[in-house]
Amino acid sequence: MAEILLSEAEKAYIHHGVQDDLRCDGRTRLDYRPIILETGLVSNASGSARLRLANSDILVGVKVELASPLPDKPKEGRLEFFVDCSANATPEFEGRGGEDLANEICRFLQRSYASGDTINLSELSVLTGQQCWVLYVDILILECGGNLYDAVSLAVKSALYATQIPSIKVATMDGDQPELELSDDPYDTKRLNTENIPCVVTLMKIGNHYLVDPTPEEECCSSSGIVVAVSGNKKITAVRKIGSGSLHPDSLVSMLKTGSEVGAVVNTILMKKLLEEETLEVSQKVGFMR
Amino acid sequence: MVDIRLASEVPPFHIVADSTEPKHLVTPGSLITKETGFMRGHGTYMQDDCLYSSVAGVVERVNQLISVRPLKSRYHGEIGDVVIGRVTEVSQKRWKLDTNARLDSVLLLQSVNLPGGELRRRSAEDELAMRQYLKEGDLVSAEVQNIFNDGALSLHTRSMKYGKLSQGCLIKVSPSLIRRQKTHFHNLPCGASIIMGNNGFVWICPTLLDDGAGGFVQNLETVPHADRQAISRLRNCVTALAHCKMMIYDTSIMHAYDASVNAGLEIKDLLLPDKIKEIALMVRKQFEMEKE
Numbered sequence: 028m029a030e031i032l033l034s035e036a037e038k039a040y041i042h043h044g045v046q047d048d049l050r051c052d053g054r055t056r057l058d059y060r061p062i063i064l065e066t067g068l069v070s071n072a073s074g075s076a077r078l079r080l081a082n083s084d085i086l087v088g089v090k091v092e093l094a095s096p097l098p099d100k101p102k103e104g105r106l107e108f109f110v111d112c113s114a115n116a117t118p119e120f121e122g123r124g125g126e127d128l129a130n131e132i133c134r135f136l137q138r139s140y141a142s143g144d145t146i147n148l149s150e151l152s153v154l155t156g157q158q159c160w161v162l163y164v165d166i167l168i169l170e171c172g173g174n175l176y177d178a179v180s181l182a183v184k185s186a187l188y189a190t191q192i193p194s195i196k197v198a199t200m201d202g203d204q205p206e207l208e209l210s211d212d213p214y215d216t217k218r219l220n221t222e223n224i225p226c227v228v229t230l231m232k233i234g235n236h237y238l239v240d241p242t243p244e245e246e247c248c249s250s251s252g253i254v255v256a257v258s259g260n261k262k263i264t265a266v267r268k269i270g271s272g273s274l275h276p277d278s279l280v281s282m283l284k285t286g287s288e289v290g291a292v293v294n295t296i297l298m299k300k301l302l303e304e305e306t307l308e309v310s311q312k313v314g315f316m317r
Numbered sequence: 318m319v320d321i322r323l324a325s326e327v328p329p330f331h332i333v334a335d336s337t338e339p340k341h342l343v344t345p346g347s348l349i350t351k352e353t354g355f356m357r358g359h360g361t362y363m364q365d366d367c368l369y370s371s372v373a374g375v376v377e378r379v380n381q382l383i384s385v386r387p388l389k390s391r392y393h394g395e396i397g398d399v400v401i402g403r404v405t406e407v408s409q410k411r412w413k414l415d416t417n418a419r420l421d422s423v424l425l426l427q428s429v430n431l432p433g434g435e436l437r438r439r440s441a442e443d444e445l446a447m448r449q450y451l452k453e454g455d456l457v458s459a460e461v462q463n464i465f466n467d468g469a470l471s472l473h474t475r476s477m478k479y480g481k482l483s484q485g486c487l488i489k490v491s492p493s494l495i496r497r498q499k500t501h502f503h504n505l506p507c508g509a510s511i512i513m514g515n516n517g518f519v520w521i522c523p524t525l526l527d528d529g530a531g532g533f534v535q536n537l538e539t540v541p542h543a544d545r546q547a548i549s550r551l552r553n554c555v556t557a558l559a560h561c562k563m564m565i566y567d568t569s570i571m572h573a574y575d576a577s578v579n580a581g582l583e584i585k586d587l588l589l590p591d592k593i594k595e596i597a598l599m600v601r602k603q604f605e606m607e608k609e
Binding site: 032033034035036037039040043044046047049050051052053054055057058059060061062063064065077081289292293296297300303304307311312313 | 325405481539556588
C-alpha cells in the first residue's frame with residue numbers, strides 16, 4: 028500500500044523482532060492494534076459505521092433501495108460495494124492513484140460475500156422476480172495506516188449489523204402491478220442476520236514467520252502475504268495472495284489455519300461489542316469531534 | 318489478541334499541559350490585538366488595523382514583535398539544531414534528506430566525515446562512491462550548519478556523535494513537542510539510547526558504544542531480547558506523551574517509562590487509549606511532586 032523508505036538496519040531490526048515474537052511496539056505476531064468502533068454516525072444512511080485501527084480510519088455507509096432482482100436469481104436481493112480512497116488518506120492516493128487499491132478491495136469484498144454461507148440474500152427479497160432490496164455499501168478510506176483490508180471488512184460488518192431495512196407490505200395486486208406499502212413508522216424495520224458475515228485477516232510473511240495486522244513499516248519489510256476472509260463459523264470464504272514474493276505450500280496452509288482461528292476470535296469480539304453498543308443511549312454518540 | 322472499543326469508551330485526551338499559567342491560545346482568524354504599533358511576525362496577518370492569527374497556537378510577544386507559534390506545523394530549522402533525516406535522493410556532491418521541513422534538507426558531500434576520519438579534499442572518486450556511504454532510505458543524525466536563501470537547511474555530520482543510524486526504531490512527532498536542550502543524545506538507564514531530533518523525529522536504539530568508526534559502519538547483529546523490550550516500551554511511552562501533547566525530553570520519557578514499569582503494564586498495553594491517559598497523568602503528577 029503506502030510505500031515507505033526504510034534503511035537496511037531498520038529492516039534487519041524488524042526481521043529479528045518478528046523472529047523474537049516482539050514487534051517494534053511490543054505486540055506479539057498475532058496481536059492487533061487497538062480498534063475504536065462506532066455505528067450510526069451518518070443519519071442519512073440506513074446504516075453506518077466508523078472504525079479506527081491505529082492510524083487507519085474507515086467510514087462505511089449503507090443505503091437500501093428497491094430494484095429488480097437479477098434474472099438468474101429472482102428470489103434474492105444483492106449487495107453492491109464501492110470503495111473510495113480519499114486523497115486525504117495518503118499522498119499516493121492523489122488524483123487517480125487510489126483507484127487500483129479501491130478496485131482490489133472492492134472485488135475482494137464481493138468475492139468474500141459471494142458464498143451462500145455469509146449472508147442470506149433471500150431475506151432481501153420483497154416480491155419474487157420483481158422487487159428486491161439492494162444494499163449499496165459505500166466505503167470511504169479517510170486515513171491509511173496499514174492493514175486496510177481488515178479495517179474495511181470490520182467496518183462493513185458493523186455497518187451491515189446496524190442497517191435498518193424498512194418493512195414493506197405487498198398491498199393489493201392491481202392486475203399486473205403490485206403495490207408496495209412502506210410502513211409509516213420509521214422504527215418499524217428489520218435487521219439482517221450478520222453472524223456469518225466474514226472478517227478479513229491479513230497475514231504478512233517476514234522471514235520464516237507471519238504476522239497479523241502489519242504496520243506500514245512491517246508491510247514494507249515483507250514480500251508476500253495472504254488476505255483471508257473468514258466467516259463466523261471459522262469457514263474461509265475467500266483468499267487472496269498479495270505481494271510479489273512467493274509462498275511455500277506448507278506455510279500457506281499454516282497461514283490459512285492461523286487466519287481462520289484469528290478471524291473467528293475477531294468475529295466473536297466484534298459481535299459482542301456491537302451488541303453492547305445497542306444498549307447504549309443515543310446521547311452517548313461521539314461522532315467526528317474526537 | 319484483539320481489543321475493540323466503542324468510541325464512547327475512549328477517554329477524551331485533554332491536553333495534559335505543564336502546570337504553568339495558561340497561555341494566550343488562538344485559533345485561525347481570532348483577534349490578537351486592536352492596538353497598533355506592533356510588528357507582525359509569523360502566523361499573523363493584518364486586516365483593518367487589527368492583528369489576527371492565521372494559525373492555531375500560542376501567541377508569543379518579544380518587545381514589539383507579535384508572532385503565533387503553531388502547535389502542529391512543519392519543522393522550522395535553526396542553526397545548531399540536531400535533526401534526524403532520511404535520505405530521499407543522492408545527487409551530485411550532495412544528499413537530499415527528508416526532515417519534516419517544507420523543503421528537503423541538503424547534506425553536502427564536504428560536510429560529512431569520511432570513514433577513518435581522513436581530512437582531505439573530496440575527489441571525483443568520492444563523488445562516485447557516495448551511494449556506498451548513504452543511499453536512499455538511510456537514516457542520518459546531523460546538525461544544521463546553515464540555512465539557504467530558500468529556507469532549505471544545510472546539514473553536517475562533522476562530529477563523531479553524528480552519522481548514519483543503525484538498528485532501532487523511529488518515531489515521528491510534532492516538532493513543537495521537542496524541547497530545546499543542551500544535549501539531544503541520551504543514554505537512558507533502562508538500556509537504550511535516544512536521539513531527539515528538533516524536527517520531531519525521535520530515534521530509539523540499543524545503547525550506543527563509543528567507538529571511533531566514524532558513524533558509517535552498521536551493526537546488523539540481533540539485538541538482545543531485554544534491549545528490545547526496553548526499546549519497545551520507550552517507543553510506546555514517547556507515542557503516549559505525543560498523543561497527550563506533552564513535551565518530550567529525557568526526564569519526561571524516563572518518568573513515563575518508570576510509571577509504566579511500576580504500574581506493571583505490559584508493553585503492548587501502552588497502546589490502549591485509557592492506559593495512554595493514565596501514563597500521561599502519572600507523569601504530570603510526578604512533575605508536580607518534584608516541584609514541591
